[in-house]
Amino acid sequence: MSSYHLDHLQYLETEAIHVMREVAAEFERPALLFSGGKDSICLLRLAEKAFRPSDLPMPFLNVETGHEFPELIEFRDRRAKELGVKLIVRTVEEAFQKGIAQPTPGVVSRNQLQIPVLLAAIEEFQFDCCIGGARRDEEKARAKERFFSFRDSFGQWDPKNQRPEIWNLYNARVNPGENMRVFPLSNWTEMDVWEYIKKEKLEVPNIYFSHERECFRRGGQWLPIPPPHTDATKPDPYAGARPKPTDTVKKMVCRVRTIADMISTGMIESPADSVDDIIGEVSAARVTERGTRADDKASEAAMEDRKKAGYF
Amino acid sequence: MPHSQHPIELLRFNTCGSVDDGKSTLIGRLLYDSKSLMEDQVEALEKSADITGGGQINLANLTDGLRAEREQGITIDVAYRYFATPKRKFIVADTPGHVQYTRNMVTGASTANLSIVLVDARQGVIEQTRRHTYIAALLGIPHLVIAVNKMDLVDWSQARFQEIRDEIEDFLPKLDVFRDVKFIPMSALNGDNVVDASPHTPWYEGPSLLAHLETVHIASDWNLNSFRFPVQWVNRPNNPTDPSLHDFRGLSGQIASGIIRKGQQVVVLPIGIKTTVKDIWSHDGTLDEAFCPQSVTLCLEHDIDISRGDMIVGIENLPGRNAELTARVCWMHQRPLQPGKKYFLKHTTQTVQAVVAAVENKINFNTLEAEETNAPLGINDIGTVRIRTAKPLVYDGYGTNRLTGSFILIEQGTNLTVGAGMLNAPTEAVKPEYTDFAI
Ligand SMILES: Nc1nc2c(ncn2[C@@H]2O[C@H](COP(=O)(O)OP(=O)(O)O)[C@@H](O)[C@H]2O)c(=O)[nH]1
Numbered sequence: 079m080s081s082y083h084l085d086h087l088q089y090l091e092t093e094a095i096h097v098m099r100e101v102a103a104e105f106e107r108p109a110l111l112f113s114g115g116k117d118s119i120c121l122l123r124l125a126e127k128a129f130r131p132s133d134l135p136m137p138f139l140n141v142e143t144g145h146e147f148p149e150l151i152e153f154r155d156r157r158a159k160e161l162g163v164k165l166i167v168r169t170v171e172e173a174f175q176k177g178i179a180q181p182t183p184g185v186v187s188r189n190q191l192q193i194p195v196l197l198a199a200i201e202e203f204q205f206d207c208c209i210g211g212a213r214r215d216e217e218k219a220r221a222k223e224r225f226f227s228f229r230d231s232f233g234q235w236d237p238k239n240q241r242p243e244i245w246n247l248y249n250a251r252v253n254p255g256e257n258m259r260v261f262p263l264s265n266w267t268e269m270d271v272w273e274y275i276k277k278e279k280l281e282v283p284n285i286y287f288s289h290e291r292e293c294f295r296r297g298g299q300w301l302p303i304p305p306p307h308t309d310a311t312k313p314d315p316y317a318g319a320r321p322k323p324t325d326t327v328k329k330m331v332c333r334v335r336t337i338a339d340m341i342s343t344g345m346i347e348s349p350a351d352s353v354d355d356i357i358g359e360v361s362a363a364r365v366t367e368r369g370t371r372a373d374d375k376a377s378e379a380a381m382e383d384r385k386k387a388g389y390f
Numbered sequence: 391m392p393h394s395q396h397p398i399e400l401l402r403f404n405t406c407g408s409v410d411d412g413k414s415t416l417i418g419r420l421l422y423d424s425k426s427l428m429e430d431q432v433e434a435l436e437k438s439a440d441i442t443g444g445g446q447i448n449l450a451n452l453t454d455g456l457r458a459e460r461e462q463g464i465t466i467d468v469a470y471r472y473f474a475t476p477k478r479k480f481i482v483a484d485t486p487g488h489v490q491y492t493r494n495m496v497t498g499a500s501t502a503n504l505s506i507v508l509v510d511a512r513q514g515v516i517e518q519t520r521r522h523t524y525i526a527a528l529l530g531i532p533h534l535v536i537a538v539n540k541m542d543l544v545d546w547s548q549a550r551f552q553e554i555r556d557e558i559e560d561f562l563p564k565l566d567v568f569r570d571v572k573f574i575p576m577s578a579l580n581g582d583n584v585v586d587a588s589p590h591t592p593w594y595e596g597p598s599l600l601a602h603l604e605t606v607h608i609a610s611d612w613n614l615n616s617f618r619f620p621v622q623w624v625n626r627p628n629n630p631t632d633p634s635l636h637d638f639r640g641l642s643g644q645i646a647s648g649i650i651r652k653g654q655q656v657v658v659l660p661i662g663i664k665t666t667v668k669d670i671w672s673h674d675g676t677l678d679e680a681f682c683p684q685s686v687t688l689c690l691e692h693d694i695d696i697s698r699g700d701m702i703v704g705i706e707n708l709p710g711r712n713a714e715l716t717a718r719v720c721w722m723h724q725r726p727l728q729p730g731k732k733y734f735l736k737h738t739t740q741t742v743q744a745v746v747a748a749v750e751n752k753i754n755f756n757t758l759e760a761e762e763t764n765a766p767l768g769i770n771d772i773g774t775v776r777i778r779t780a781k782p783l784v785y786d787g788y789g790t791n792r793l794t795g796s797f798i799l800i801e802q803g804t805n806l807t808v809g810a811g812m813l814n815a816p817t818e819a820v821k822p823e824y825t826d827f828a829i
Contacts, residue, residue, distance in 0.1 A: 082649060082681045083609050086400035086479045095685035096644045099623045103698050103739070127673040128642070128685070131635050132627045214470045221469045241807040242497040242722055246644070247736050247798045251805040265481055267472045 087274055091124065094262035096246060097225055098128040101207055101260050102135045104250035108207040108260075112138035112165070114154035115337045116282055117211030117263055120271055122161065123278050124262060137164040139208065141195045143188035144171045144315055145304070145339035153283040168199045171315075186318040187341050197233045200257060207250075207258040215267045216336075225264050231255040269360050276353045288333050288351040294321035299344035300330060316341070398474075401608055404483035404498040406522040407508030412539045416508065416578035417471055417484055420600065423585040426473035468498045477604040492770035493722035495525055496810050500796075503608045504533035506599070511544045511575075515557045521755045523558070528718060528772065528812065530792055532569040532611050537599065542577040546590040551575045564758055567789075570606070574599055612682050617648030617656070617704035618786070618794050620738035621696055625687050640671050640687035641696055643739065646793035648704060649681040650688070658694055659701045659784045660711055662822025666691040699740030701784045701794070709794060710816020713782040716750075719767065719775050723801070723808040726766035727775070733808070734800040735779060738793065741800075743780040750774040767809075777811070787815025 084092065101108050110125065112118045125134050138158050142151075158165035170188045172195075173179035179194045200208065214221045224240055226248045241249050252258055263271070275282060293300040304316035314320075319341045321327050332345040350356045405413045420426075471482040483498030499505055505526040509519055526534055536558055544550045555573045562571065574583055575591050576599065582588030585600045597605070625640035650656070654667050669689040670677040680686045688702065696702075703709060721727050727746060735744035751760040752773035760774065767773050788795030799809035 082614055083399075083612075084684070086398050089400050089683075092644060092683055092685040096622070099642055099685070100739075103623045129623075129625065130673050131630060131632070131638055131640075131671075132625050215472045221471065242493050242810070244497055244500040244798055244807075244810045245793065245796050246501075247796065249736065249798060249800055249805065249807045251734070251741075251800060253805065265470070265472075267474075267479075269474070 087270065087277060090263075090266055090270055091127070091274070093246075093265065094124045095128045097248070097260060097262040098124055098209065100248050100250060101209060102129065104248075105207040105258070107203065107205050108136040108209060109139040109166070109203065109205045110134075110136050110209045111140065111211070112154060112158065113140055113211075113337070114150040114157070114283055115211070116271055116275065116286060117213065117266075119157075119280050119282055120263060120266070120274050121209065121211050122157065123274075123280055126161070134161060134163050136209070137166055137203075139166045139168075139199060139203075139205070141192045141199065142167060142169040142171075143192060143339045143341075144169060145188060145319070145341045147283075147285055147302075147334075147337065147340055147343075148305075149283050149285050150337060153281075157281075166199065166203065168195050168202075170195055173198065184318075186316070187339075189338065189342055193233070200233070205257070206252055207260055209260045209262065211263055212261045213263050213266050213268070213271070223261060223264065225261055226250055227259045227261065228252070229257040229259060231257075233257060235259075269357070272353060272357045272360055276357065282353075283337075285334050285337070286356065288331055288349050288355075291330060291332055291345065293328055293330050293332065293345050295326040295328075296321075300328070300332065300347070302340050302343065302345055303327070304340055398477075398479055399608065400479045400481065401504065401603060401606070402481045402483070402502045403504040403506060403603065404485045404495070404502045405506045405508065406485050406495050406499070406526075407537075407539075408510070408513075408516065408518040411508040411510045412578040413484060413508055416506075416537065416539065416576075416584065416599075417482055419578050419581055419584050420482075421471065421473050423581055424473055424475055424600065468494045475600070475604055480603065492521065492525065492720065492772075493810075495522060496529065496720050496722070499526055499529050499531060500810070502529075502531050503611050504535065504603070504606065505531045506535045506537050508537045508539050509554055509558075511538050511540045511547075511550055511554065514554050517755050519558070520561065520758055523561075524753065524755065524758055525720070525772070527567050528720075530567060530788065530812075533606050533608070534568045534571045535599065535602065536571065536573045537578075538573065538575045539578050541575045541582065541590070542580055546575070548591075548593045551594075561758055572596060572602055574602070613647035613791055613793075614649055614681060615647060616707040616709075616786075616791070617650050617654075617702075618646040618709065618791065619643050619650065619656075619688065619702040620646055620740075620794070621698055621700045621702065622739045624697060638689070639693060640689050641702065642685070642687045644685045645680060645682040646738065647682045647791050649679060650686075650704075651679040652677070655705050656690070656702050657705055657708065657822060658690075658696055659703060659709070659820060659822065660782065661694070661696075661700070662820075663692070663694055664705065664822075665694060699738070701738065703784075708819040708822075709784050709786045710818065711782050711784050711820035712816060713779045714747075715777045715779065715783065715785075716814040717775060717777060717788075717797070717811040718772060718814075719799070719809050719811045720772045721767040721769055721809050723806060724769050725801070725808070726768045727799075727809060728766055729764075732802060734802060735777070735797050735811075736800060737783050737785065737797040740783075742783070744777050744799070747776040747778050750776065774814075775811075784820065785813050785816065788812035789815060 170191045178198045179191045224243045292303045307314040330347055333348045334343050335346050337343055350359045407413050469484045473480050485495040485498035507522045538551055538554050575594055576583040583598045587598050620643055621641045622643035625642045627635050627638055657664050668691045670680050671687040729746045732743055732745050734741050749764055752763045752771055754761050786794045795813045797811045798807050801808045
């Protein structure tokens with residue numbers, strides 16, 4: 079290989095930086111969706127590479143279901159502070175109080191409820207673009223997503239009516255009230271993400287690494303046991319997401335492979351306690367990443383339905 | 391999936407062909423045989439097999455992602471797939487073959503190093519084959535593979551294979567842009583010559599498809615001639631805490647072609663001022679040189695008023711500059727291209743207003759000849775048009791530079807991307823009235 083040649087990570091990096099700068103140049107009020115998960119951790123490094131020595135020209139936005147892993151929240155807040163970026167957090171709980179969202183009777187997961195909260199935040203701050211860390215290799219419907227994914231004024235994705243994306247010329251034009259979701263990591267695979275984390279020596283929350291945890295078996299997955307319900311004046315936010323006496327409960331040596339919230343993140347049994355171990359594990363893995371997320375299991379078209387409704 | 395070692399190259403390819411030629415089966419086969427299929431994908435496949443595949447696992451379901459497609463049984467959009475072997479990483483754009491979806495093929499192929507055009511051995515060369523081969527050539531894709539599929543249904547006939555090959559070679563000279571063209575007889579369904587060599591084709595001496603994808607020479611696919619740097623974003627820190635950054639003024643962008651070194655002379659266009667690159671700044675430290683397609687931040691010797699859309703170029707081989715342009719345009723929307731109507735034209739990092747002055751010709755995909763016409767271009771038509779822009783563009787011909795020679799057309803009001811354009815080479819280079827920078 080000649081010295082004027084990029085390897086695959088350098089190629090993916092320059093592509094993503096180009097996309098991020100297009101966002102900064104073309105939109106008036108962009109935001110970056112930062113959850114503290116491994117994909118958005120890569121986004122932060124890419125943003126630094128795209129915009130330093132200037133300040134990152136966009137705030138971070140995160141929607142909390144209220145069922146988050148505490149480690150993740152701590153990490154998210156700390157990273158935003160270290161980078162000197164304003165972090166905006168909107169919660170499903172608040173949305174209940176304001177009447178923006180209603181709990182669905184019988185459904186514990188608040189995954190669906192993130193949609194109205196996100197859309198309300200977009201409206202509140204007049205964001206015309208949200209950068210997200212989604213990758214096309216995660217899931218079938220994602221495989222068709224564009225880098226610049228247009229959403230109408232209801233936040234909806236229309237897979238049949240996507241703007242063609244040609245060369246590196248991204249059409250970023252939106253009318254007032256419309257919105258763009260931009261995915262700089264579109265072409266990255268799970269393996270690329272971990273290799274990039276290794277190459278850039280990025281810090282990730284410790285729940286990605288092997289630790290001991292009590293889990294219970296449900297829907298073919300090992301789900302973490304939620305924190306105890308202490309405030310008796312309020313209903314248990316995890317009601318229904320706790321093990322029943324008949325459920326198998328086990329103390330496991332495990333880690334997360336992909337993070338949603340505690341209710342929809344399956345733990346995998348794993349001794350991997352370093353990035354190198356994880357890379358070894360991913361390369362040998364027999365289950366794609368989203369296979370460990372309970373929210374996608376429901377139906378084969380689950381992701382497609384959520385995206386049409388305005389999901390990330 | 392194998393564990394990759396650095397450095398490893400990335401090859402982007404797309405597949406095209408008519409409906410039912412076996413594109414989805416082929417990609418499914420590549421993923422399956424290179425062991426890139428995972429448990430839950432197989433599980434999901436088996437679940438849906440009962441509905442669509444009569445109880446049989448359908449490899450095509452792997453790439454036919456959207457429900458609407460599964461119901462209609464056709465691929466309606468571009469789907470991207472990823473797999474790796476110990477030799478390379480691959481990004482596959484599965485571009486649909488339905489006649490209405492040329493725009494998706496253009497989308498999927500525009501970033502590809504290599505195109506695979508599938509031909510059903512029973513049907514031979516049809517209009518779609520010509521169309522897709524032509525588009526691959528038009529888009530300047532360096533490498534072409536003609537995959538003659540379903541050879542199992544023609545008894546692995548060498549004569550049939552040769553017949554198809556002859557017919558395509560007959561029209562290929564009109565498309566002399568490919569660096570290499572490979573013909574491979576295969577059965578995507580059974581896996582012959584996809585990953586492993588087939589016992590059914592003793593008469594075929596070439597590599598299997600995957601062996602070819604792993605070894606085809608792509609290192610020279612990026613353009614390292616004539617430095618071009620469209621300015622994307624002006625990097626000027628607000629109130630930096632580090633005093634050395636008080637006067638920092640960087641120009642951020644992705645190098646569209648060529649190599650740049652610290653201390654090298656450059657010209658800023660369209661203003662036409664010569665200056666020197668003082669620093670090549672990156673988050674990982676300053677660089678002595680940078681090359682296409684790296685994203686960097688340039689600091690220049692002089693404080694020139696430069697903004698997004700300007701272009702910094704090497705002092706030799708200057709680009710053209712004109713507001714009257716001729717280009718081949720692929721039209722992508724039901725509403726035909728309307729001469730006289732105003733569109734937004736996005737070229738490199740700038741968007742300008744443009745109006746199509748006239749349609750000169752349109753490609754007839756049966757003859758591959760450009761036929762004179764002044765009728766508007768309809769969806770999936772490709773033709774030569776004359777365009778006038780509200781502001782001159784600094785550009786190269788698409789044939790020498792894919793990134794500074796391309797544009798998209800955006801409909802005003804709806805903001806839809808309605809056309810993809812490839813500029814003809816400029817008739818003369820820009821002649822800046824160089825005033826060497828002096829205050
Ligand atoms: N006999 C035979 N059938 C094939 C072959 N490749 C694909 N097919 C079948 O042709 C049909 C269309 O294939 P599909 O991959 O869906 O085509 P696409 O529309 O190009 O994606 C399916 O029934 C496949 O099983 C092949 O090599 N041999």
